[in-house]
Amino acid sequence: xxSTVQKxxxxxxxxxxxxxxxxxxxxxxxxxxxKSSAHALLATLTHLGLLRHTDAGRYCLGWRLLTYSQILLxxxxxxxxxxxAMERLEAKYRETIHLxxxxxxxxxxxxxxxxxxxxxxxxxGLGARLPAHGSAVGKVLLAHCSWSRVLQIVEEQGxxxxxxxxxxxxxxxxxxxxxxxxxxxxxDLEEVLPDLCCVAAPIRDYTGQVIAAMSLAAxxxxxxxxxxxxxxxxxxxCQQVSKNLGYIELAKERRKTSHGSSS
Numbered sequence: 001x002x003s004t005v006q007k008x009x010x011x012x013x014x015x016x017x018x019x020x021x022x023x024x025x026x027x028x029x030x031x032x033x034x035k036s037s038a039h040a041l042l043a044t045l046t047h048l049g050l051l052r053h054t055d056a057g058r059y060c061l062g063w064r065l066l067t068y069s070q071i072l073l074x075x076x077x078x079x080x081x082x083x084x085a086m087e088r089l090e091a092k093y094r095e096t097i098h099l100x101x102x103x104x105x106x107x108x109x110x111x112x113x114x115x116x117x118x119x120x121x122x123x124x125g126l127g128a129r130l131p132a133h134g135s136a137v138g139k140v141l142l143a144h145c146s147w148s149r150v151l152q153i154v155e156e157q158g159x160x161x162x163x164x165x166x167x168x169x170x171x172x173x174x175x176x177x178x179x180x181x182x183x184x185x186x187x188d189l190e191e192v193l194p195d196l197c198c199v200a201a202p203i204r205d206y207t208g209q210v211i212a213a214m215s216l217a218a219x220x221x222x223x224x225x226x227x228x229x230x231x232x233x234x235x236x237x238c239q240q241v242s243k244n245l246g247y248i249e250l251a252k253e254r255r256k257t258s259h260g261s262s263s
Contacts, residue, residue, distance in 0.1 A: 004041075007031065011041050012050065012061075021058040052104060055146050063103035063110070078203060078212055079110055081244045085237045086113050089216060093233065096217040098124055098198070100137035102145070105157045106130060107138040110212065121196065121217065130192070133159050133173055134166045136200035137213035139186035143177040144202060144210035150177065165191045185235055186213075187227075190220055197223035199231050201238035206246030214238050 010031055014022055022030075028038035042059050045051040049064025079099065086097040090113040099111035106129040114120065123130065132138030132153065142150050150173070159168045167173050180186040188198040200215035216234050223230065 007033070007037075008041055008045060011038075011045060015061050021054060021056075021060045023058045027059075049104065055149060063101045063108050078205065078241070078245055081241050082203060082212065082214060083111060085241050086111065086214065089113075089233060089237055090115055093216065093218075093230070095222075095230075096121060096124075098137055098200075098215045098217065099212060100135075100141070100200075100215070101212050102132065102138075102141040103129065105132070105153045107132045107135060107141065115218075121193065123193075124217075131157055131160060133157075134162050134188065134191045136186045136188040136198040136215045139176060139180050139188070140200045140202050140213035141210065142173075143180040143186065147174070150174075162192045163190055163194055165189060167191065185231055187231075188215075188217075195220045197227075199223075199227070199234050201235045202242075203238050204242040204245070204247040208247055214241070 011027060014027065014030060022042075024035055024039045024042060027033075027042060028035045031038065042051060046053060046059065046062065049062045051059045052062040054060055082099050086099060089095075089097050093115070095115040097113045097115070098109055100107045100109050102108070109124050109126060109128045109130075112124060112126055130138070132142050142153070145153075151170075154170060154173070159170075159173065160166070161168050167176055176186075185199055185201045188196075188200075190197060196217060197220050198215045198217040200213045202210040203212040203214060205211045214234060214237065216230050218226075218230065
């Protein structure tokens, strides 16, 4: 047992900023263990939520680590950047602000600021996990997954109805996710809780990959009265966080490189 735990620790130690993803063969070669042993270790760590599969069939760190450690939350780059932006949003609108990631088949709430004039929502506390199809943050995260991954999540998780407004069919979900990708934001119009609405937008890392979503939640009557303002605010905020993580700078650099190559 001790040897297995030590090997699991060695697997986790392989992951860093320069080597964020590993395949079974690479892990086996690095740790000098059989591929079957490497696969078993990776599968176990994935089952525990410490690792997760990528669409390419490789492995990267799992978001369950955020649940286990507040220290990890405070040292995660996107969360540190997002926290300051969340505080500005909450100070201006006094509504509840969420930060979420996709952890396996579920949305994991990585941070939350309770609005001073907002109704308290306990189901979205730090570390809470909810099915993705109903919430605004969940729709944003699903919209930037491959469709095969979405179908896998639906097959394993289902499309439970939280309220009468919740999406419960594949066809409606596909249509909604297509719309979210095109418009750059998602709404939850009383789809998880009655009388609560949210608007969310994606946060991208320097490669352009969507790594998180941020939302503003408000009582339905206030949300509908100020929906345009809330939507513009959350989109602008997420774009700024993405820029701070290097996304805009990289896009500009690519354009410069492209223009330089054509001149």
